[in-house]
Amino acid sequence: MMRRIANIAVLLVAALLCYGMQTTKPHYADLTAPIPVYGKIQDTLRTRTFDIAVDKVAFARTLKLNRFGQQKLLTSGGVWAIVTAKLNARDRSTMVAAATWQGPDGLNYRASERVSLAAGALPVALDPGVAGKTRLVFEVLPSQVTGATLSVSGKLAGPLDSEARIALGSVAVQADGLPEGTIETYELGETF
Amino acid sequence: MSIAAQPIDETGNGRTPAERRWWLRSLLALVVLIPAALAVMSYDSVKELLRNQDFFATDVAWGSKARFGGSDWQLTDLRAALGRADIPPEVVPVLVDMTVTVGETNLQTLWLSCRIMLIDSAGRRWLPTAAVSFRQTDDAMTCNSAIFSGAKGGDALKIRETFLVPKDATATIRPAVGVASERPGFLLFQRPQN
Numbered sequence: 416m417m418r419r420i421a422n423i424a425v426l427l428v429a430a431l432l433c434y435g436m437q438t439t440k441p442h443y444a445d446l447t448a449p450i451p452v453y454g455k456i457q458d459t460l461r462t463r464t465f466d467i468a469v470d471k472v473a474f475a476r477t478l479k480l481n482r483f484g485q486q487k488l489l490t491s492g493g494v495w496a497i498v499t500a501k502l503n504a505r506d507r508s509t510m511v512a513a514a515t516w517q518g519p520d521g522l523n524y525r526a527s528e529r530v531s532l533a534a535g536a537l538p539v540a541l542d543p544g545v546a547g548k549t550r551l552v553f554e555v556l557p558s559q560v561t562g563a564t565l566s567v568s569g570k571l572a573g574p575l576d577s578e579a580r581i582a583l584g585s586v587a588v589q590a591d592g593l594p595e596g597t598i599e600t601y602e603l604g605e606t607f
Numbered sequence: 608m609s610i611a612a613q614p615i616d617e618t619g620n621g622r623t624p625a626e627r628r629w630w631l632r633s634l635l636a637l638v639v640l641i642p643a644a645l646a647v648m649s650y651d652s653v654k655e656l657l658r659n660q661d662f663f664a665t666d667v668a669w670g671s672k673a674r675f676g677g678s679d680w681q682l683t684d685l686r687a688a689l690g691r692a693d694i695p696p697e698v699v700p701v702l703v704d705m706t707v708t709v710g711e712t713n714l715q716t717l718w719l720s721c722r723i724m725l726i727d728s729a730g731r732r733w734l735p736t737a738a739v740s741f742r743q744t745d746d747a748m749t750c751n752s753a754i755f756s757g758a759k760g761g762d763a764l765k766i767r768e769t770f771l772v773p774k775d776a777t778a779t780i781r782p783a784v785g786v787a788s789e790r791p792g793f794l795l796f797q798r799p800q801n
Contacts, residue, residue: 508736
């Protein structure tokens with residue numbers, strides 16, 4: 416009798432254990448997610464394939480750029496965030512292909528396709544010992560500016576590869592709701 | 608008989624010597640089977656990894672040819688292209704010239720994902736750059752365009768690639784070439800001896 420009760424107890428415990436493992440099992444995409452390297456503005460972050468140091472972040476209402484010989488003025492319902500960063504390859508030639516602006520509420524913004532032809536836009540090819548740089552342009556909601564995180568990775572999808580995550584810090588808000596220091600027009604020139 | 612030879616299991620029955628023998632055999636089999644299972648499961652991944660990497664270098668002396676991917680490869684020149692105003696002074700464009708005598712002609716299989724590299728003494732590797740290009744006065748082509756050139760057996764192809772290299776590395780860089788059909792092996796050329 417005792418043996419039977421003990422067996423049932425063992426069975427129940429095993430079932431519970433299996434159920435617990437099943438419900439807490441991480442998703443495959445999480446298990447093979449990129450491996451983050453954390454830092455803040457001005458830090459040099461060392462990922463597996465490249466080093467990155469964010470110089471500065473600027474905000475603008477409109478962007479001005481030359482496209483096929485024509486001056487274009489790009490407006491936005493949100494705000495333009497322009498991030499300039501230094502890049503360096505580690506020990507072999509590599510690419511930096513993807514950047515995401517992650518707002519404090521978890522909204523993710525990919526680097527804007529509207530300015531993908533501007534100088535310094537991703538993807539950027541890097542060679543060891545040759546200083547590289549990039550200018551990333553995001554079109555974000557003004558509420559997603561303060562406390563944002565910038566993720567930069569070598570590939571668009573890089574399972575188990577390292578990814579730079581740069582805390583961009585807090586930014587004060589102006590009376591009109593835009594981040595402090597927002598300029599009217601930012602010119603996306605050939606040099607930056 | 609010692610206690611160890613007649614252990615008591617959880618059901619309270621003693622084990623017969625035959626049972627014990629099989630128990631030991633099973634245990635020993637695990638030592639072999641677990642690593643074997645791991646090897647079988649990871650075989651494809653390891654093969655795929657090796658197929659994409661240039662791991663094992665074969666040295667090629669200056670002036671000599673080496674059979675690689677069905678053709679004969681020879682380094683003919685390695686030189687810096689100075690005097691470009693649009694390139695910062697600490698960076699040097701480097702041109703690599705190779706002459707390849709085509710042997711087997713199915714280049715689209717044998718030369719697939721052809722990669723010409725520069726490797727310095729510290730093990731850093733450079734791939735060809737698209738940031739600078741030079742006007743070609745001869746019929747030189749890149750490795751990937753040579754694949755689709757329709758070359759016949761016996762043709763001598765001129766292959767040229769351009770690299771951007773920091774000045775401190777130019778003293779030790781050596782050209783190298785890898786193709787999918789030969790990976791993980793690759794050719795590492797001796798620098799020109801003049």
